Amino acid sequence: MKQVKIGIIGFGTVGAGVAAYLLENKTVIAKRIDMQLTLIGISDINIVTERDVNVPKELLTTDTNELIEKSDLIVELIGGITVAKDYILKALKQGKPIVTANKALLAEHGEELFAAAENSRANIYYEASVAGGIPIIKSLREGLAGNRIEKICGILNGTCNYILTKMEQDKTEFNTVLKKARELGYAEADPSFDIDGIDTAHKAVILASLAYGEWFRMKPIYIEGIRNISVIDIKFAEELEYKVKLLGIIKKSKDNVQIRVHPALIPSQKLMADIGGVNNGVFVKGIPVGEVLFCGRGAGMEATSSAVIADIIDVALNLKFSSHGRVPAFRTGKQFKNLIKMEDITTRYYIRVQVKDQLGVFSRISTILGEEKISISSLLQKEKHSTESVPIVIITHETQEKNISTAVKRIETLDVVIGKVNIIRIEDF
Amino acid sequence: MKQVKIGIIGFGTVGAGVAAYLLENKTVIAKRIDMQLTLIGISDINIVTERDVNVPKELLTTDTNELIEKSDLIVELIGGITVAKDYILKALKQGKPIVTANKALLAEHGEELFAAAENSRANIYYEASVAGGIPIIKSLREGLAGNRIEKICGILNGTCNYILTKMEQDKTEFNTVLKKARELGYAEADPSFDIDGIDTAHKAVILASLAYGEWFRMKPIYIEGIRNISVIDIKFAEELEYKVKLLGIIKKSKDNVQIRVHPALIPSQKLMADIGGVNNGVFVKGIPVGEVLFCGRGAGMEATSSAVIADIIDVALNLKFSSHGRVPAFRTGKQFKNLIKMEDITTRYYIRVQVKDQLGVFSRISTILGEEKISISSLLQKEKHSTESVPIVIITHETQEKNISTAVKRIETLDVVIGKVNIIRIEDF
Numbered sequence: 050m051k052q053v054k055i056g057i058i059g060f061g062t063v064g065a066g067v068a069a070y071l072l073e074n075k076t077v078i079a080k081r082i083d084m085q086l087t088l089i090g091i092s093d094i095n096i097v098t099e100r101d102v103n104v105p106k107e108l109l110t111t112d113t114n115e116l117i118e119k120s121d122l123i124v125e126l127i128g129g130i131t132v133a134k135d136y137i138l139k140a141l142k143q144g145k146p147i148v149t150a151n152k153a154l155l156a157e158h159g160e161e162l163f164a165a166a167e168n169s170r171a172n173i174y175y176e177a178s179v180a181g182g183i184p185i186i187k188s189l190r191e192g193l194a195g196n197r198i199e200k201i202c203g204i205l206n207g208t209c210n211y212i213l214t215k216m217e218q219d220k221t222e223f224n225t226v227l228k229k230a231r232e233l234g235y236a237e238a239d240p241s242f243d244i245d246g247i248d249t250a251h252k253a254v255i256l257a258s259l260a261y262g263e264w265f266r267m268k269p270i271y272i273e274g275i276r277n278i279s280v281i282d283i284k285f286a287e288e289l290e291y292k293v294k295l296l297g298i299i300k301k302s303k304d305n306v307q308i309r310v311h312p313a314l315i316p317s318q319k320l321m322a323d324i325g326g327v328n329n330g331v332f333v334k335g336i337p338v339g340e341v342l343f344c345g346r347g348a349g350m351e352a353t354s355s356a357v358i359a360d361i362i363d364v365a366l367n368l369k370f371s372s373h374g375r376v377p378a379f380r381t382g383k384q385f386k387n388l389i390k391m392e393d394i395t396t397r398y399y400i401r402v403q404v405k406d407q408l409g410v411f412s413r414i415s416t417i418l419g420e421e422k423i424s425i426s427s428l429l430q431k432e433k434h435s436t437e438s439v440p441i442v443i444i445t446h447e448t449q450e451k452n453i454s455t456a457v458k459r460i461e462t463l464d465v466v467i468g469k470v471n472i473i474r475i476e477d478f
Numbered sequence: 479m480k481q482v483k484i485g486i487i488g489f490g491t492v493g494a495g496v497a498a499y500l501l502e503n504k505t506v507i508a509k510r511i512d513m514q515l516t517l518i519g520i521s522d523i524n525i526v527t528e529r530d531v532n533v534p535k536e537l538l539t540t541d542t543n544e545l546i547e548k549s550d551l552i553v554e555l556i557g558g559i560t561v562a563k564d565y566i567l568k569a570l571k572q573g574k575p576i577v578t579a580n581k582a583l584l585a586e587h588g589e590e591l592f593a594a595a596e597n598s599r600a601n602i603y604y605e606a607s608v609a610g611g612i613p614i615i616k617s618l619r620e621g622l623a624g625n626r627i628e629k630i631c632g633i634l635n636g637t638c639n640y641i642l643t644k645m646e647q648d649k650t651e652f653n654t655v656l657k658k659a660r661e662l663g664y665a666e667a668d669p670s671f672d673i674d675g676i677d678t679a680h681k682a683v684i685l686a687s688l689a690y691g692e693w694f695r696m697k698p699i700y701i702e703g704i705r706n707i708s709v710i711d712i713k714f715a716e717e718l719e720y721k722v723k724l725l726g727i728i729k730k731s732k733d734n735v736q737i738r739v740h741p742a743l744i745p746s747q748k749l750m751a752d753i754g755g756v757n758n759g760v761f762v763k764g765i766p767v768g769e770v771l772f773c774g775r776g777a778g779m780e781a782t783s784s785a786v787i788a789d790i791i792d793v794a795l796n797l798k799f800s801s802h803g804r805v806p807a808f809r810t811g812k813q814f815k816n817l818i819k820m821e822d823i824t825t826r827y828y829i830r831v832q833v834k835d836q837l838g839v840f841s842r843i844s845t846i847l848g849e850e851k852i853s854i855s856s857l858l859q860k861e862k863h864s865t866e867s868v869p870i871v872i873i874t875h876e877t878q879e880k881n882i883s884t885a886v887k888r889i890e891t892l893d894v895v896i897g898k899v900n901i902i903r904i905e906d907f
Contacts, residue, residue: 070766079622080691080811151885176621182767184613184621191620192605192613194510195503195787262509320773323749337499338611338784341774344749345767355767358624370801382509 052085053365056120058113059127060093063150063177064352065100067124067357068108074358084365092116093127099217101350117143122364124357125149130157141169148360150177150353156251160264163379172367172378174360175368179252180205180329182352183345184359189259189333191376196335197384198260201299202476207327207347208236208243209275209295213312214325217283217292223276235327246295246310253297256331257308262382263309271310271391277471283400285429285442285475286314290323291399296476307389313476314399321478322342332478344347360362392451397426397475400445400453402460403438403467410465411434411441417463418460421456423448438467444475481514481710482794485549487542487565488556489522492579492606494529495779496553496786497537503787513794528781539647546572551793553786554578559586566591570598575796577789579606579782585680589693592808599670601796601807603789608681609634609758611781612774613788614692618688620805625764626813627689630728631905634681636756636776637665637672637725642741643754646712646721652705654800665754674703675724675739682726685760686737689728691811694737700820702740706900711830714858714871715743715902721751725905736818741904743828749773750907760880761907821880826855826904829874829882831889832867832896839894846892850885852877868897873904 055071057064071078071088073088079085088108096109110116113136117123123140125147127133133154137147155162155178166173176186180203189198191478204210208230215226226270227244230236242248242331258264275295286293291314300307315322320342324330329347334340346352367373404410411430429442445453457470484500486493491720500507502518508514509687525538539545546552552569556562562583566576576595578584584591584607595602597713605615609632618627633639637659656673659665671677679701686786689694704724715722720743729736737878744751749771753759758776763769775781796802839861847854858871874882886899 066766070624074626075625077811077813078624080813081809082805182622183770184617187616187621188613191792192788193611193784194791195499195507196784197503197506217488320749320752323752325578337495337780337787339775339778339780341612341772343770343772345770349768351766351768355622355625355764358766359621362623363620366804370799371802372799372801372804374805375795375799375801376511380510383508384506384509 050079050083052087053368054087054119054121055124055361057091057124058116058117059124059125060091060096060100060109061126062089062100062350063353063357064093064126065102065104065374066354067126068104069102070354070358082362082366085368086361086365089119090116103161117145120145121368122361123147124361125151128153130154134158134162135287138165141165141171142169142440144169144362146373147172147173148357149173149175150357152178152248152251152255152368154265156254159255159258159379160429163264166378168296172364172372172374174364174378175255176360177353177356179255180331180343181345181347181349182355183329183331183343183347184356185331187359188343189256190380193333193335193338196338198333198335200334200476201256201260202298202332203252203256204321204324204330205249205296205297205303206243206295207329208240209249209278210325211235211327212244213275213278213293213295216278216280220280220284221277222280234249244276246272249295249297250310253299253308253310256297257299257306259379261306261384262380264452265388269388271309271311272425275312278312281440282350282471282473285401286399289444290317291315291475292317293473294321298476301385302389304386305389306385307394309391309394311474313474315476316478319478326447336400394450395447397447397477398445398453399473399475400443401471402441404441405465405467406439407465413440413463414460417456417459418443421452423456424454443463479508479512479514480798481516482797483518483548483550484553484790485518485545486553486555487545487612488554488864489520489525489529489538490555490608490784491529491779492786493520493522493555494531494533495783496555496585497604498531498535499783499787507791511791511795511800511805513798515790515794518548519545546574549574550797551790552576553790554580559583563587563591567594570594570600572752573598573600575600575793575802576602577786577793578602578604579786581607581642581677581680581684585683585696586807588684588687592693597865599802601793601803603793603807604684606782607786607895608684609760609772610774610776610778611784612709612758612760612772613785614760614772615688617772619809622762622764622767625767627762628730629763630685630689631750631761631907632681632685633723633750634678634726634727634776634803635672635724635754636758637669638678639754639758640664640756641673642704642707642722642724645707645709649709649713651709652707673705675701677737678724678756682728682737682739685726686728686735687808690735690813691809694817698739698817701736704741707741710869711900714830715828718856718857718873719746720744720904721746722902723750727905730814731818732769733815734818735814736823738820738823740903742903744905745907748907764770823879824876824877826906827874827882828904829904830900831870833870834896835868836894842892843870843889846885846888850881852881852885
């Protein structure tokens, strides 16, 4: 039985998990692929910290360079975009294929890395970089290979989805829920990466690049996190039969593509609206497949290990059959003309304005909307909750982002309007 | 650019659709795989009937044998288990790989066909045989390759799901909805294959075989269709916060496996309960991945074409890289001891008994349940709807199927009980 020597760089939770499951499922995997996957080492600068899973001590090493030399296949699980990149490039130069979960690195430096992979004829596999255990990369690249992708919409960050779900269930404000999420280990000590949408954007960039055959970078992507979502918005959304989710949205309109990350109102009766807690969901619309939805755990040691091991198996089979590059890790072949600017997107909007409870306020707002060619689809004006202000909630028909921006600026200057106007885009599916 | 010559056997709706999409997406596919997929012919005994999609007339032929000779890759889309099997075996003998959507054929003769494929070293690909456009075969075989599969639960038949969804929405009885489904083309003229669960069982057999490394046959599978579901059951289910779905259930308990097809009550708050209409859904629980759910259109020209074309691409890449059998079409390596008999399964049950409205009726029923070691979890007894009978609905705790069978038989002999007792198994997820 052919043997493949595997080296893991990074003895964190995921590294330890992958090691443990590789060892545990060794027989099953060997039966399935008629190959022996032999873990020969795990490297890290710190190999002393105890992990939750059992990994034989003799596998641990601090010498990453030596591990790369000795391995047939490198699993990069240190994360970050500096050291990880160096190790990957070094391994590729030696013609060694890579499996990585590093979405930040791919989103920021995908172009360079895949070019290096192309030169070395050793592939980079990255199933674990998006949506954890959900095999979305393989599905897009192979399972839906014959499709033209019209749209991808993803709940791609478990931390944000947990926070929004909790806010909705308990009607508790963002900061309180965030604190709880931190205590439970669902949010990092510095959670800005997740809650400001950066992590979702990294994943959206990877999905978009895969779907449309050209590496997008982070720069042209519109990114808005969930800090501005209040319980009052979630309540209004519920009343209007919507739920609030942080989405990565990739959409084709005619020959152009838009990529954006922001909270969105999703109709409650859609399956996507029911994906709660730390789960991820990816909705794909393609021709001819129609609509397909994938859901599952988007992070965590178990789900990530599943994706990493699937990639290891794929790479091992390529080594066995000398079929490197059989399915290119990333498919070039640009399938769009331009990236649509955020100001030019068209969608429906939820607008909440806090106003003084005076006569004629709504007519002043609706005049501005009319002048900016924004037409109102529905309206909620509640009796006042406080002496200070009352909320007016407006749902618009389809309109352009730039019209909304102008209207919002104008509305905010009205003397009857208190504070900022909150807008949330609507994603109708 | 390397070229692969494709021959399609079967000029039905799907055959015509695959041909049309292959031609339409030719450039996209060529860019993605750096290969030319050339459709050289479509054969059928009837090539005169007009199809909804446009296929060049010169591609049509009645000479299937000649088409097989000339093609590099055969797409079998005639269905049925006689002629289709002969053509597949003939093509395999010539070393030509097969793509098929024929679930009946695989479920009935999978063992023989995959043995022939093994001998010829030409693979059989069958993504389209289960759950239409959802890439579930690829996901199980590759995307979740490193997992031990604990459970698969599938809504695998669009016709049944449409009927049950309609019954639930409109509170209309089975026969009326079936008539409507026929008119809309969602049900065949002879719908027994779908509504009696045979089609779901074919798909369950394929999924189970893939998950547990041995070809199961149809014979040991318990199959129950949806003919006995009444609106009254759907209403009670709703009241108890469940929905009724026809499920293919594949489950591991200890080292043994159970495979069964029957209607089941699913808790309303689960995503699976929300998969409505003609859609399919497949829930997979694996270690380490946890729970993953896939949903999408389970049938129809478009979804099926998507799956068939993905398989064609996979096979074409194998031809290009001479990597036949890189991922074996079916993975041997039995991962269970025994198939659990239906009478030995353990689950919770919904039991509806129609009784005469007399004193002490419930105590007679509950005595029988107690004697058969069945414990009651909840109970619904409504005021009488008619002078003839009142329904009693019992939800049990976990119990063995054989205990329920005995209890039901005993309850049906009671003079206060009218007609048959209706039981529906509960799937808690």
